[in-house]
Amino acid sequence: MMNDHMETYHEDEDKGMRKGSLHLPEGVRIRGRLAAGYDRILTREALEFVTDLERTFRSRVKWMLDFRKEQQARFDAGEVPAFDPAMVAIREGSWVCDGVPLAIADRRVEITGPVERKMVINALNSGAKVFMADFEDSLAPHWDNVMRGHINLRDAVNKTIEWEDKARNKLYKLNKNTAVLFVRPRGWHLKEAHIEIDGEPATGCLTDFGFYFFHNHEAFRTTHGGAGPFFYLPKMQHSREAAVWNSVFDRAERALGVPHGSIKATVLIETLPAVFQMNEILYELRSHSAGLNCGRWDYIFSYVKTFQGHPDRLLPDRVQVGMGQHFMKSYTELLIQTCHRRGVHAMGGMAAQIPIRDNAAANEAAMALVRADKLREVTAGHDGTWAAHPGLISLVMDVFNANMTKENQIESRKREDVSITEADLIEKPRGVRTLDGLRLNTRVGIQYVEAWLNGTGSVPLYNLMEDAATAEISRVQNWQWIRYGAVLDGESVPIKVDKELFARVVSEELARVEGEVGTERFKKGRFVEAARMFARQCTAAKLDDFLTLDAYSRVVSIVPEARLSRLNGGTFPQHCLHPMIQTISTMLADVQF
Known part of the structure; x- marks a missing residue:
């Protein structure tokens, strides 16, 4: 039988939060905030x-x-x-x-x-x-x-x-x-x-x-x-x-x-x-x-x-x-x-x-x-x-x-x-690779990652329901085309997909997204952060296993040690990565295959 210890959390009663405590099994810590009703799930027995x-x-x-x-x-x-x-x-x-x-x-x-x-x-x-x-x-x-x-x-x-x-x-x-x-x-x-x-x-x-x-x-x-x-x-x-x-x-x-x-x-x-x-x-x-x-x-x-x-x-x-x-x-x-x-x-x-x-x-x-x-x-x-x-x-x-x-x-x-x-x-799929395809992948990827960072994992975009699976197609296809220098079809002169072309596409599609969602929504959102993250994954020397592994590190909300014994309600700042803003072109120039 495990010995138990107790970590106590208090929420503001005027916010409808219930006062109470969690009786945790030995070796277990809850590192997220406790809001109303969470104690119904986080029982000691569960x-x-x-x-x-x-x-x-x-x-x-x-x-x-x-x-x-x-x-x-x-x-x-x-x-x-x-x-x-x-x-x-x-x-x-x-x-x-x-x-x-x-x-x-x-x-x-x-x-x-x-x-x-x-x-x-x-x-x-x-x-x-x-x-x-x-x-x-x-x-x-x-x-x-x-x-x-x-x-x-x-x-x-x-x-x-x-x-x-x-x-x-x-x-x-x-x-x-x-x-x-x-x-x-x-x-x-x-x-x-x-x-x-x-x-x-x-x-x-x-x-x-x-x-x-x-x-x-x-x-x-x-x-x-x-x-x-x-x-x-x-x-x-x-x-x-x-x-x-x-x-x-x-x-x-x-x-x-x-x-x-x-x-x-x-x-x-x-x-x-x-x-x-x-x-x-x-x-x-x-x-x-x-x-x-x-x-x-x-x-x-x-x-x-x-x-x-x-x-x-x-x-x-x-x-x-x-x-x-x-x-x-x-x-x-x-x-x-x-x-x-x-x-x-x-x-x-x-x-x-x-x-x-x-x-x-x-x-x-x-x-x-x-x-x-x-x-x-x-x-x-x-x-x-x-x-x-x-x-x-x-x-x-x-x-x-x-x-x-x-x-x-x-x-x-x-x-x-x-x-x-x-x-x-494993037969090879047939079809063409186009600049429009690269643009659509990029536009969808940026908007999906932005929504995911803000807590939404299923997003209607361009009359389709996008989730992590469809966003992953956009990411890995971009990576594959950049990695191997795919030559695009339907162009008057041959165009090879490389980091320079992709940097231009990211910048242009980010501007298009701003026009579609509106400047006010764009500024309030995390679109630039999402574009940086999506672009980095599309140009990585080694393909990341999953888009969400990197994204998850940006939404983890760990309560600091000093506050684990008492939470005073409200949402604490997310533990996010906030790199200095730089142009997409400069960022991509640092990536080497």
């Missing part, structure tokens, strides 16, 4: 549960991340991803995963979004079969966003969540029938710097999973026939990572007396190495599996990241890298075949379009793209798909209802006609 997960699995997480680096080094040296010959028995075996719970047999339309309070209510009320509440790509993991997110999900599971829009005099609350809740924790690579365990930042995904599972498993299972809770698992690269998640689930179930196999998780296949491990991933999670999902945007990002050392694999403009590309079509068909052979759902990907309210013709064109994309998915054999906006739910539902009469297609569409080779999965 922290003990999270601490046990951290101490049990921390070394395995570090080992997995080290293996990723070793694997990338082999790819950089010329190796390409392939099926593991040592795992042929698993790939060719006749095993199946445990049955799909009745509560999630029908997942034909799923909506995704961050764990913001109004979003949670609207998504659960949207008419979708599932809402994936996201702590990952669509959430900027500021401390307050994470803590409030857990409060929101706890209230949602207990059916007490409400939100009042005072300006419109409107109260948002749950309908009688709502979508089934899934939760996506952060990837293995992200830390939670505001919680220290034995002197180290906690692992973000273990805190996300741990707090949600601890506080909600009983209420959730009561209303879902004893099944659940349900999760989405992001950014995997190998079945060994699935094995760790399976061990986390087993330990959590045992610790809280939950029947084995109650937890079900869908794995996003959104990295190129993972597509060669799909059978092995399902095998490791077979008692906890709810299938696989085509995380198409991160998958494109991963294609560049995996082949960052291969100058012969430059992507065309990102708008041309769609599901018609052979390597993308191959991956989705193999995923469907694999999932249905193993008795679980094969989920489709996200259409990034959003309704366009001020242009009927443009809106109809966008909706036609969504309709065609979802028709492709359901006729290929997918059991469901994603939508980013509540306004798309009825359209997507109509497409699936017209083409999928049963709850899913697990038994009816085995796709035994599919025969995908290693070469199919």
